[in-house]
Amino acid sequence: MVKISQSVKVGIAGLDIVEHPGTITTIGLGSCVGVVLYDQQTRLAGLVHVMLPHSDISKSSEFKLGKYADTGIDAVLELMKSRGANMHRIKAKIAGGAQMFSRQGSGDTLRIGPRNVEAVKEELARRNIAVVAEDTGGNKGRTIEFDTETFLLKVRTVQLGERMI
Amino acid sequence: MEHPFDYTAMHKDVLKEIGNIGAGNAATSLSKIVNQTIQMETPVVHIVSFDEMMEKAGGKEEVQAAIHVEMLGGLKGSMFFVIDPAEASELVGMMTGDPSLSVNEGDPFATSAFLELGNILTGSYIRALSDFTQLDIHQSVPSVAIDMVGAMLTQGLIEISQISDYAIMIETVFSDAESKTNQLQGHFILLPDPEAFQHIFKALGVSEHG
Numbered sequence: 001m002v003k004i005s006q007s008v009k010v011g012i013a014g015l016d017i018v019e020h021p022g023t024i025t026t027i028g029l030g031s032c033v034g035v036v037l038y039d040q041q042t043r044l045a046g047l048v049h050v051m052l053p054h055s056d057i058s059k060s061s062e063f064k065l066g067k068y069a070d071t072g073i074d075a076v077l078e079l080m081k082s083r084g085a086n087m088h089r090i091k092a093k094i095a096g097g098a099q100m101f102s103r104q105g106s107g108d109t110l111r112i113g114p115r116n117v118e119a120v121k122e123e124l125a126r127r128n129i130a131v132v133a134e135d136t137g138g139n140k141g142r143t144i145e146f147d148t149e150t151f152l153l154k155v156r157t158v159q160l161g162e163r164m165i
Numbered sequence: 166m167e168h169p170f171d172y173t174a175m176h177k178d179v180l181k182e183i184g185n186i187g188a189g190n191a192a193t194s195l196s197k198i199v200n201q202t203i204q205m206e207t208p209v210v211h212i213v214s215f216d217e218m219m220e221k222a223g224g225k226e227e228v229q230a231a232i233h234v235e236m237l238g239g240l241k242g243s244m245f246f247v248i249d250p251a252e253a254s255e256l257v258g259m260m261t262g263d264p265s266l267s268v269n270e271g272d273p274f275a276t277s278a279f280l281e282l283g284n285i286l287t288g289s290y291i292r293a294l295s296d297f298t299q300l301d302i303h304q305s306v307p308s309v310a311i312d313m314v315g316a317m318l319t320q321g322l323i324e325i326s327q328i329s330d331y332a333i334m335i336e337t338v339f340s341d342a343e344s345k346t347n348q349l350q351g352h353f354i355l356l357p358d359p360e361a362f363q364h365i366f367k368a369l370g371v372s373e374h375g
Contacts, residue, residue, distance in 0.1 A: 012215040012319065013330065028225035028315020031323075051215075051319065051326055059328040067326060100317050101233045101308040109235070109323050141316025143226055158228050158312055 008047075010034075015048035015066035017079045018148060025145040029096035031113035033069070033120050033136065036093045036146045036153055037076050037129065039085040043148045046076035050096075052112070053119035069119040073127065092129050093153045093165060094120055095144045097136040113137070133165040170212055170333060170362075177210045179371055180335050183294060184208025188337035188353045190293035191286045198285065199259040201341050208337040215322060218332055222247060222354065225315030230268055232283025233320055234307045236291060239300030240364055242357035243321030244290060246283050250311050252349045253279050268311060280309045290353060298368040321356035328359050 006022035012032065018024040020043030026034050029049070038045040048066045055068040065075040081087065097117035101110055108115075117136045124131055133153060135142065140157040147154070152164045185208050196203040211221055219225040230253040232246040248256070250269040257278045258264035266275040284307045295302040310317050325332050335355040340348050357365070366373045 012219070012315070013326070014216075028219065028313040030313070030316030030319050032319055051322070057327055064330050067330075098316065100310050100312065100320055103306045103308045110320070112320075112323050139310070141313035143313070 013064040013067035017046040020148040029142045033096040048072035093133045095135045184335040187290035191290040194289040204342040206338045211334045219315045235305040238303040245354040248351040324358040
């Protein structure tokens with residue numbers, strides 16, 4: 001059977017999964033965090049574009065699950081499990097969580113990036129998922145793409161170009 | 166999911182007028198600074214998903230120079246002034262009389278001149294908004310970034326994304342009328358926080374639910 005390589009795009013607060021030999025990508029992460037979850041044996045990978053730390057701050061009952069670290073990670077795990085991924089094998093790579101604008105005496109909203117990174121790590125730890133690589137923080141926007149062939153995450157920034165983690 | 170904003174054409178007209186008055190005042194300031202006629206397009210009010218918003222602003226990965234200020238006090242939200250980095254450099258050149266300045270190369274002088282320009286323009290916009298609505302609006306110190314549009318504009322979505330998957334974006338485009346070959350084009354993007362709308366409508370005597 002010939003498999004056609006897919007390239008799956010994930011939007012803001014979106015989530016999706018991809019099978020081998022596909023890639024999965026999200027564009028323009030600032031304070032948002034891209035969380036890649038993958039199972040090397042089934043070669044399944046999922047990605048969620050997290051905007052905010054935790055769904056307990058939601059002021060509406062209906063929302064895109066990918067918006068928050070907790071609901072987004074769970075939704076990707078569910079999708080992966082339904083396709084045969086094993087929870088014990090799943091690892092994570094994360095990128096994003098920058099502080100794009102800074103100024104003195106600024107409040108919490110400008111620090112949303114670091115808070116997102118913290119929340120993502122907490123939620124992953126709670127589910128016993130190891131973060132094997134990360135490119136987080138700083139003040140640069142990032143575009144990321146995960147390859148189910150190499151299990152590498154390509155991180156692109158405007159100033160520094162591409163790097164693999 | 167449908168967006169939760171139950172607004173009629175009249176509400177949109179009110180928001181458009183906000184953009185008109187704010188950006189009009191900012192365009193006048195800019196025109197004085199660069200000593201050229203600045204033309205302003207009719208403001209557009211977009212009720213869009215977050216992904217659509219980035220497309221409207223030029224595309225998520227498009228590199229732009231942006232000034233961000235937070236609106237505080239009687240009306241909360243974010244305001245962005247977004248322009249192509251080369252055009253930002255051109256404005257800075259006109260402002261300082263030194264055409265060699267480039268905001269793109271991390272020159273601290275060029276960047277701080279651009280920041281000052283952004284400060285003046287967003288200040289004019291917000292002052293006009295404050296006068297028009299009679300709401301006491303303050304603004305934070307501005308900050309600057311030159312990066313991917315998608316990465317920068319999400320800063321303005323933090324409040325609204327807690328209640329909705331959609332944003333209301335009041336966008337006004339201006340350009341310099343004189344040069345035909347190398348036209349400058351900048352965008353003012355106003356992203357009021359969710360509760361700001363009721364303040365705007367109340368201040369202007371419009372019932373929020375039409």
